[in-house]
Amino acid sequence: MKPSYSILFITSILFSDERLYLKKADIMKNETINGETVQHISGNVVFTKGTLTLKCQNGKNNQNLGTATLFDSVYSTQNNRNLTCDTLLFFSKENKIISFGNPHLWDRNYELFADTIIVFTKSDSGVALGSVTLKQKGQIINSDRLEYKKSDIDSSVSYSAIGKVLIRDSLRVATCGIANYERSKEITSLEIEPKISENKQIISGEKIILTYKDEILDNILIPSKAHVKTPSSGFQKKVIDSTEILDSTEFFDDLTGAFLSGFFKNGELDSMRLEGMSTTLYHIFEDSVYQGKNETSGDTIIISFKNKETNNIIVIGGAEGSFYPDTISSTIKSPIFYSANRINYRLLEEETDLDGYSKIRHDNTELESGYIKVNWKTNLLNALPQSNIDQFFKPINPVIIERGKDPMTGIKMDYNLKTKKGRVLKGGTKADDGYYTGSEIRNETKKNVFIKNSTYTTCESDTPHFHFESKKMKIVQNDIVIARPIILHLAQVPVIGLPFGIFPHQGGQRHSGWLMPTYGESKSRGQYLDGLGFYWAPSQYWDSKITTRFGDRQGLIFHINNRYHLRYRFSGSLYMRSQQFLVGSNDITDITDSRKSALNVRWAHRQTMRNNQSLNANITYSSSGDYNKKYGITQAERMNQKTISNLSYSKRWPKSKNSISTNLYSNQDLLINEKVDTSSSYYIKPTRAGSQLNIINKTLPNFSFRHGQSNLFPTTAITKRWYNKINWNYGLAFTNKDRDYFESEKVTLDDTTSFYQWKTKKMNEQNTLWSHTSSINAPQKLFKYISINPSLSIRSVWVDKYFDGSWDDSTYSFSKIEKEGFAARTTGSFSISANTKLYGIFGIPIGSLKVIRHTASPSIGFSYTPDFSKPIFNQNLGYFETHVDSVGNKILFDKFAGTLAGSTPKSESKSMSFSLNNIFQAKVLKDQEEEKKIDLLSWRLGTSYNFAADSMNLSNLRSSIRSKIAGKLNLDISMTHDFYKYVQGVGRISEYNKNDKGMISPRLTNARFSTGFRFSGKKWAGNSSDTTQIDSTQKNVDLLSPGLNNTSKERNTSIKSGNLWSTNISLSYSISAYNPEKTNKTFWVNTTSAFQITKKWKVSYRARFNMLERDLVNHSFSVYRDLHCWELSLNWTPGGLGQGINLRINVKSPTLRDLKYEKKGGLYSRSPF
DSSP: OOOOOOOOOOOOOTTGGGSOEEEEOSEEEEEEETTEEEEEEEEEEEEEETTEEEEEEEEEEETTTTEEEEEEEEEEEETTEEEEEEEEEEETTTTEEEEESSOEEEOSSEEEEOSEEEEETTTTEEEEEEEEEEEETTEEEEEEEEEEEEOSSSSOEEEEEEEEEEEEOSSOEEEEEEEEEETTTTEEEEESSOEEEETTEEEEOSEEEEEEETTEEEEEEEOSSEEEEEEEEEEEEEEETTEEEEEEEEEEEEEEESEEEEEEETTEEEEEEEEEEEEEEEEEEETTEEEEEEEEEEEEEEEEEETTEEEEEEEEEEEEEEEEEOTTTOSOOSOEEEEEEEEEEETTTTEEEEEEEEEEEETTEEEEEEEEEEETTTTEEEEESSOSSOOOSOOOOOEEEETTSOOEEOSEEEEETTTOOEEEEEEEEEETTEEEEEEEEEESSSSEEEEEEEEEESOOSSSOSEEEEEEEEEEETTEEEEEEEEEEEETTEEEEEESOEEEEEOTTSOOOEEEOOEEEEETTTEEEEEEEEEEEOOSSSEEEEEEEEEETTTEEEEEEEEEEEETTTEEEEEEEEEEEEESSOOOGGGGGTSEEEEEEEEEEEEEEETTTEEEEEEEEEESSTTHHHHHOSSHHHHHOOEEEEEEEEEEEETTTTEEEEEEEEEEEETTHHHHTOTTSTTOOOOOSTTOEEEEEEEEEEEEEEEEEEEESSOOOOSSOOGGGGOEEEEEEEEEEEEEEEEEEEEEESSSSOEEEEEOSSOEEEEEEEEEEEEEEEOOEEETTTEEEEEEEEEEEEEEEEEEEEEEETTTTEEEEEEEEEEEEEEEEEEEEEEEOOEEEEEEEEETTEEEEEEEEEEEEEEEEEOOTTSOBTTBOOOOEEEEEOTTSOEEEEETTTTSTTOOOOOSOEEEEEEEEEEEEEEEEEETTTEEEEEEEEEEEEEEEEETTOSSOOBOOEEEEEEEEETTTEEEEEEEEEESEEEETTTEEEEEEOBOTTSOBOOEEEEEEEEEEEEEEEEOSSSOOOOOOOOOSOOOOOOTTSSSOOOOSOOOOOOOOTTEEEEEEEEEEEEEEOSSTTSOEEEEEEEEEEEEEOSSSEEEEEEEEEETTTTEEEEEEEEEEEEETTEEEEEEEEOSSTTOEEEEEEEESOGGGTTSEEEEEEEGGGSOOO
16 A cells, blocks of 8 residues: 655745645645646645635646646635535636536525536626526526626626526516626516516516616516516306306406506505507406406506505506406496596596596497596496596587487486486487487486476577477487477467477387378368378388378268388288268268268288299279279379289299299279169160170189290300200290170160160170290301391190181171180291391591491391181191182181180281491590590381282381480480372372382371470589578388378479579470371470579479460479578469469478468369368
């Protein structure tokens, strides 16, 4: 065993502070490696360099390089900084220590752990690598890498932590990618996905800057993408099997903004400010039960805290918010949306202030005001024009708007979000076209509104020209307004008072109400009231109008008109009219004993069903045959002597081009009994035996099937052959008719006396018909430019009865013998047509006119219908019976004449038609750049030639010319020319009309010329924004339109806006010269002129002149005066059938249309009955 040596080096070395000095070691061995001496030392090794001391049990020292490696129980100390590790490398020249193997560095104020710690001994700084842990001032910092430097203030360090940074203290935890701490300023900067957690609250942003004061957090700053997330827990009501339970729940409140700054007191968050598109989401709990969530956004959000709870939230600049209640636990059942210039949430007080153009929308209600205060405990809203505390914003009077109702304004409003009841002080509202005001307005229910000291008017002037006053008023929404008592004021002067008043109130919709009558007097009716009744609109789908007409010398009429309409489904009406007229008396008190009753019912129905189906019905019933004749209001009604009813159904299959339809039809003659009554003025005297008068015709049913035009040889090829263009169609119809009629007979009194009369017994016949129709056509192109279209049509009919003819030599005619049994007839025709288009262009560079284009479209056609009384293809069809009389005349009897098949064609037709259509168009240059096409003139003419006619084969030449000159003057000319000569006393003869040179010269037989134009003059000065004033009551037949229709015919006296005057003139000249010796001419001129005398006055004049007689046929004057909320109209017809005068002054509003003064005379004074 080798002996141990203990060596003690006591050496004084110059500049010992600059070199590493081996102060002590139990064993030292020198070894030369590559010319350098390396000391191997062990046992209580101690190195020093200035204030630095290094200790270990084993090591190596290279004095030339100035490096030392220490192993086993390594310990370093310098100025209270201590380091322990397993291995240590010291670089003397760099004053750098590299320690690894559980390194632990500590000073009085910090501790540092890592996989590797590098210490710069001279600057008292270093780098820690791998699993770094720094403990300092109550914080623990973990990271992958940490660079530190000892502070000049105390023994703490400033640091930069990089990679998976985790910072913990007693209150919060921070994570990020990079953390920088500057001890002198007490600022920590967190970067790369930084987050701070405190009591489950999470703060994040693109960067977080923490500022401390005396080592306590004082401020937090997030310059961009700020986000704060805070948990909120409690209980939430749930319904399970119809039972309410409380279940624990947790939500996260949320704050976002472009910029965030937070301020702390004693280390706890005191306030927070978010700027730049800031938003908040917080959940509301009441007694730990969840009530709903609130979302807010604005330019700036300021939040203050108290006792670690949110105390106040202020949103400034474009503030908007929404509250979504919990539908089970909250007393508020629908969301609330609100906005203001500034919103202040006082959470502990459960109140919210909205200041500056504030809006709140809840359910169907919207409130606008300068200032709104919401108390969430009581669900009460208070609205004022301006806040009593802060008067920075402009005052705005409160306005409340409920959907389907008109806005309501006032100086103060209270509204309960739960009960939806409210109160308005000094309020006003608009309903329909009326205005209501009151000292206090309250809504007790959703439908009822009460007003104290109210006024009502339809005049929008600040000081209305008329109004109604009432101490108490009740508005029933979408129904009526009731006021009591009510006083009418004209120009603020009380005029008349009533115990109560009722007005309609439907919010622009149709509304039920009484119909006011018209009073008058006439010789036939006595004193009368017309139009008294009630209009009932129970729903948007149907309504009913009940009116009466009463005359004390005539009787009573009741009208009921029910309409129904379901859009896109069906619509219709049921009209009933009952007449109770006096008979033989002019005393209305006798109506119970002496009267004649009549009833008329009409039902019309139109229905569109699915799958291309439709159903239509028109049913009419009259209890009296002379109903229309006696009781018809208009001449057309009195002349209509038939009751027609029909019911039809149809269905289409578009893809297969098939369709079916069926129809039930009835046509009854209302005057049939008078037509066969010899004592009646309507009696029709028969002139021969066998004449018939129809009583009623019924078609039960008429059924038809049709297959639309289809290709006979269909193909999907793009290029089609000629046979692919052959088309065909087919139709089948079945008709079953039932007819009642009277027939005439010959009555012989003696050999010299006889007459004809109607049989008293009604006759009946029933017929059925099957009809088949089909056609085939093949449109083709010939030489690419000529279109030809040949067509063949065939019709075959089947009947169940026909007639045989029996020749009577005494009368030289056939007599009919009806035959029961099947009979068929087939007829047809052929036609072919050809047409093309020719174009011509003429260059005429005159001004803006460049060219004129002429388009000529000639067409020629030929049609042929055979004579079916003759053999066809040597086959006798048997449709006719023939008899030759004694002089050789052939007399034909048609077996099908008088049946549903109709007469059989027995005249051959070979007709060729010619037509030419000319269109002249001009191309002009507009604004020197844009080309525009203008239609100048169209000229059509056509005629035909019948080869089968015995004479006068050429038909008349018909032509027409139409033009619109300068786009304003309409010109229409139509003419008919006859090619044949007319001989006085003989008529037309089969000789062409020729001129002196022997050329055919068609003679003019008929011509008509008409034109119309308009003149107008602009107003003298200034630009006018006046709109045309029209009568306040206009006719509108849409069932869904508001209100009742005014059926009076209104005169159009309007002038186009901006014009001072306008005149319309229309001229019509016609000549008829079929007989050249008796030429008939007419020349009419109609004029309509309107003048805007002033802004309010308008006058119009109408006249009709017979220019040939130089006679004024009729004329009329109209005067209109706009009286703001009233209007005056005067219509005067000085003479003629329409002579009369009508003066009316009325309120414009349709709601108060019965508030009027009216004076009538002449035609206007007649009853509408």
